[in-house]
Amino acid sequence: MNPQLSHLQPYPFERLRQLFAGVTPSAAHRPISLGIGEPKHATPAFLKQALCDAINDPAGGLAAYPATIGTPALRASMAGWIGRRYGLTVDPVTQVLPVNGSREALFALTQVVVDASRRTAEGPPLVVCPNPFYQIYEGAALLAGAQPWYANSDPSRNFGIDWAAVPESVWARTQLLFVCSPGNPTGAVMPLDEWKLLFELSDRYGFVIASDECYSEIYFREEAPLGGLEAAAQLGRADFKNLIAFTSLSKRSNVPGLRSGFVAGDAALIKAFGLYRTYHGCAMSPVVQTASITAWDDEDHVVDNRRQYREKFARVTPMLAEVLDVRLPDAGFYLWAGVPAHFHRPDTGLSADELFARDLLAQYNVTVLPGSYLARTALGVNPGTNRVRMALVAETAECVEAAERIAAFCRQG
8 A cells, every 4th residue: 555645634524524523403594505615506508518419429429539638629729718818829739738627637747746756864855835725735745755845824915825935945845836826715816926936936946836726717806817827928938937737617617527627838747747647547538528628618608607706705795794804805716714703712622613613503504614624734823723714606695695694603602
């Protein structure tokens, strides 16, 4: 057995099940879950039809093995979307590669990039990730034989990270840096000056930057979030050296079950990643490829999806801001809320965010995720403690009802 498996920590939702063990949810309320970040808006009808049509297409369908690199039409569609979204020209042959959702790709790229044999006297190579973070970053690093290093988010920086405060000794051992912009769970978007610093550090120390951008199309201001490739181009890095961006249809098009996305960036990294994926056996189904082209080529459904989130957050955020430390994020579909002071009761053996989540379920049958489950203690601090993540993925009426219950729960003291 791979000894690294023993280092993997339970996923947040497993910890949540343990927290809720023995809790009887309020029978007076129907259950509402804001716990899991799974899109609940309706999948566009034209995408469902595209899947059905692709299955019955005698020229494609399910009758042939797919190529790992995808069809030329799919890569051209993905490159075309990058052009429309970011104003960039990328080579669909050398700089774009389809993947089965960003989660699978984030894990696999880590196995490509990390060279566990490059140990130093201080220990194994490092993979730096934001804290809180998407747990696949940590698991991918550990299974590649690296050690995660957690860079804490800072509420005073809009939950951004002070990358300049990361010690030089850490960067010297770093082989891979994960960034998530817009962030999960905070919704923070990295500005250009932070990208500039990270590119300078990458040039100095040679590490790869993996930019997780799966929330990029859900935002609340008129200006779309800055992407990693876009930042690189603005800074004169047209070759996207040591940069790979990840995106997905799951949130953009409300198709998490389609498992479709792509990576784009440094051609040398794309080539190595393509080789790995050939042996990894993760080619995208021809049916999914065809439907994905339909999705990437259409923007109207994305605009409508964004409109629904904007209307929902405009209603829910002010309601919750009256009782919680919370504000409208830059982007994404989460609220990252600080819990009231009266939940800080060390005598319970639970952190404030755990106590809040447990009692909310018991009294109002609403599920939220404790923020401490999304982070690790680093430099003596768990930056998720005393916060909860709320995924506003359901329809507006259900999210409003959940907000009303949460407000009543907080006001009762």
